[in-house]
Amino acid sequence: MGMHQYLKSLSNLETIHRAPGYFKYEEHSVAAHSFKVTQIAQMLGDIEENAGQKVDWQALYEKALNHDYTERFIGDIKTPVKYATPTLRQMLADVDANLTENFIQNELPAEFQVAYRRRLSEGKDNSLEGRILSVADKVDLLYESFGEIQKGNPESVFTEIYRESLHTIVGFVDMVSVQYFLQKILPDLLAENFTNQEELRQITRRITDRK
Amino acid sequence: MGMHQYLKSLSNLETIHRAPGYFKYEEHSVAAHSFKVTQIAQMLGDIEENAGQKVDWQALYEKALNHDYTERFIGDIKTPVKYATPTLRQMLADVDANLTENFIQNELPAEFQVAYRRRLSEGKDNSLEGRILSVADKVDLLYESFGEIQKGNPESVFTEIYRESLHTIVGFVDMVSVQYFLQKILPDLLAENFTNQEELRQITRRITDRK
Amino acid sequence: MGMHQYLKSLSNLETIHRAPGYFKYEEHSVAAHSFKVTQIAQMLGDIEENAGQKVDWQALYEKALNHDYTERFIGDIKTPVKYATPTLRQMLADVDANLTENFIQNELPAEFQVAYRRRLSEGKDNSLEGRILSVADKVDLLYESFGEIQKGNPESVFTEIYRESLHTIVGFVDMVSVQYFLQKILPDLLAENFTNQEELRQITRRITDRK
Amino acid sequence: MGMHQYLKSLSNLETIHRAPGYFKYEEHSVAAHSFKVTQIAQMLGDIEENAGQKVDWQALYEKALNHDYTERFIGDIKTPVKYATPTLRQMLADVDANLTENFIQNELPAEFQVAYRRRLSEGKDNSLEGRILSVADKVDLLYESFGEIQKGNPESVFTEIYRESLHTIVGFVDMVSVQYFLQKILPDLLAENFTNQEELRQITRRITDRK
């Protein structure tokens, strides 16, 4: 076994689309989501560091970059299934852990196993970096759902996702970076135009009258 | 609650793609798959009926048409997860049953509940119609994987899917319709061209020489 | 000739898109449309049966499932062409019948010809099942056009399609299932949200104020 | 009525895909096809002019650019339908002519009607420019089908299209531009690589050995 299979598998994450089963104007792959979450985590890390927190940057990048890799062998299990009972949730977590461990032992060369065991384990722990990941994951989800609503997607599921994401983010409101998000970023998002139709006629009148 | 939500949900099945996580030349939605499985079941039913079997056509169509509807609220759980342990498999089946029952009781008007309880339960039972569904589901999967291999898809997963599908089909070899498939249909599939490149030069020579 | 070609041809119906020539947010294939029409016919059949009508379920499923198969060799002839003159309409119907009959005699094994001659003939006759098919075909078209209008598609052709579909459905208003559709389903469709933009700001305020 | 509708309708030609009903690696819209046919006609016109023929360039560009515009209101009628009987063929041509004439009279302002009546009539007449259009239309079709075969498309319909296109082109072999195509262009097309797999290993060996 070797790292060629691992490199090849990165492309698989480009072919898994998020939120299957709903009409969407824009598709987001797990690969692109992972990129955006890592970018968001980087920005949240800046805010924490500026506020005097000690950020373990290696841990932060590592957690964010790898947090959805195992979706490749687990698949997309819908939330109502995953959270049906505490026992089931635990069993699914165990299977996830087993499949991941099997992957590490059977697919990765010995010299990489320690690093990937850390990278592919649950990153959303109680460390500052784990908490930043929890927030960053939801910030991207909030932007994805906002993007649909802003473009006129009538599916109420995106309003639900927006609500649930914001809820989770607010749960971390003791963090400086979350306060920053709520005070300095969210208002700009809500101030966005939803359409540019009125502007169009004004522009046209202004330009054609001037001639 | 009313049937409008049910009609609307049929479109969701057009947006769930099969086998996420692998490069494919052709995408197949759950809606299109359900159409094809029902068509295949219809053909297998013809063969059984021609051979003197009594086919309950209402049951056959109903089983095939509705067999993947619940994927909408269950999601795509990968095989290694689903079959990790017998307990987990049972628990997932229970959750599936619960979610389906909730859907029937809360989303469907009373007068439709009996019919949809039957339609949304597991159709692959030991009846002739249940067995035809088991075969038809795998015949479509075999055609889907063959379509990829024939077009030159190098991902070995499609060879695996082809193998596994054929295996399951052969397990029903006591059925006349399976014997027909293996003797009269599969050889034609394997006799298909994989490319038409050689033919091209011959055609060109023949046409341009004649002029 | 054998049934392999028939099974293969089912995939062709996945590549024919409905209503070519207009911008659409969502594409619908003939395969997915056939699935949805069969689902809708199934629901309309339930309503008729609940109201005491005798439904021939085999005929109903068969008519709905196969009603657009021949589009594969006929193609998409625009309505103004098809209805230009009664003579032309008749001639096109004759060609359709001939091509279908040729297909049955030359492409299908003898033992399947009776069944497919019935399945591939015009299903929209005056039987209860034929009338349900007429309605189901238009209900799906109405949902497809509504889906575009709801998402903000400015092409007036979809308003035309909606109007024409509803018109045809209302023409069958003596049927219990049509009355049910007009009284219990259509109002829910019209009560749908067209956008979720206002809700978004309220949700945000409610969640962020609470913190 | 005004030219705004005409300008808007050009976008409709971007949404009509050629050869619906077959799996394709590449989709070609009627708009892109019209561009390519006009480019090919331009090149064939050069060859004729270089050979001393008098080319009416306005007529040539006009014929090529507009030759498929009416597909917008006629739709895609499959060849076996169109050619079923001479009477039907004539009737379809009459309907086409009527719809086109209606469009010109009802949708276009008076001052444009003469020009568009000429542009939207059948361009493939016996003039040099009409004959160049006949050839250019088939050269693009030949390239489209070759592109599919070269990429490994196993559908035999593309071999059929290639054959039929080449046949029609060869029928115009008295034209200098067709002789040029057959002698100087077609051999290069047939000399194309179908895959670059062997080359890959050689390149790799050469580069990695050199290090």
Next chain:
Amino acid sequence: MGMHQYLKSLSNLETIHRAPGYFKYEEHSVAAHSFKVTQIAQMLGDIEENAGQKVDWQALYEKALNHDYTERFIGDIKTPVKYATPTLRQMLADVDANLTENFIQNELPAEFQVAYRRRLSEGKDNSLEGRILSVADKVDLLYESFGEIQKGNPESVFTEIYRESLHTIVGFVDMVSVQYFLQKILPDLLAENFTNQEELRQITRRITDRK
């Protein structure tokens, strides 16, 4: 070297999408854009000719059809880069000219070089045909941006593009065809519906009440 490579390259223009980096409801390829610009130039030419101007139709078609061909080897250089300094702009123009000249000398047979040197040079000169091309290019861009705004695209870049296109068009207001566009076409564009939602409920009420 031969014309086969040139014919093949036309397909490359089908795979270059305009305005990368922004969400769009509709993608437009360079090939389709070239088709539309040539159609628009043809219409503007009609207006000029009707007003008594002498139009060189060969030059007009040639300029419009080929005006973006060189994008194939230049790529998409963003406006702020292109216009950063006059020196840079001149240098980029020189590189463009060199690459084009290399292409003509090395890729095209001698007998085509004069024609393609003319066709692939900058077409937007001060001749009537060059000015029509300048306008036609912006009319298509204006329609593309309007199409996005009308469908509800919230990206402000399309309002910018609309504004900038209209600005350029108005700069040619001494041309009869531009006056025609501003007086007879633009008002119809602005009078377009942005949604058909209100109409839907009225239609429904009217049809269902009538029954």
Next chain:
Amino acid sequence: MGMHQYLKSLSNLETIHRAPGYFKYEEHSVAAHSFKVTQIAQMLGDIEENAGQKVDWQALYEKALNHDYTERFIGDIKTPVKYATPTLRQMLADVDANLTENFIQNELPAEFQVAYRRRLSEGKDNSLEGRILSVADKVDLLYESFGEIQKGNPESVFTEIYRESLHTIVGFVDMVSVQYFLQKILPDLLAENFTNQEELRQITRRITDRK
């Protein structure tokens, strides 16, 4: 100005496709590419660290994650343009630097400017991390081009890209991680199947004979 615009701009990178102008079986966005390059850099960093090198992980992740962000305002300038003359190359680099600096000063809040000035500057310097980025960028490009060739893409440009990527990688052969890539990863890549067609018939025979 605020960070909302920055978060929104991450989605723009999902809509920029790499290598426009060539037929591809798989599209890769700049966002997904950035994810993969960061993953590859992480793996190469492991190898260097295992070999006793001191890796600055924050710098490595930061360089890889952000290395193509500025493509958003620069665009895709084709290689022959970029490398036409040393002066032009320098001028383009200056414009790139200016646009980036403008973006930082005008779009980003003061407290983020130092971090983003570092992140958005050229990352491919002579540090170990800069050299890893140079290699990782080419490894992903090599995998992208290999993916096309393996699927049967006949465009020779992908062979060129493969060759050029491998060349650049080999230029860093003094690095342990490059030696690892050449000895342990590249041979596995070249040993990949290009098709699974032969295997298919064997599987079929084995399974159907056993029955």
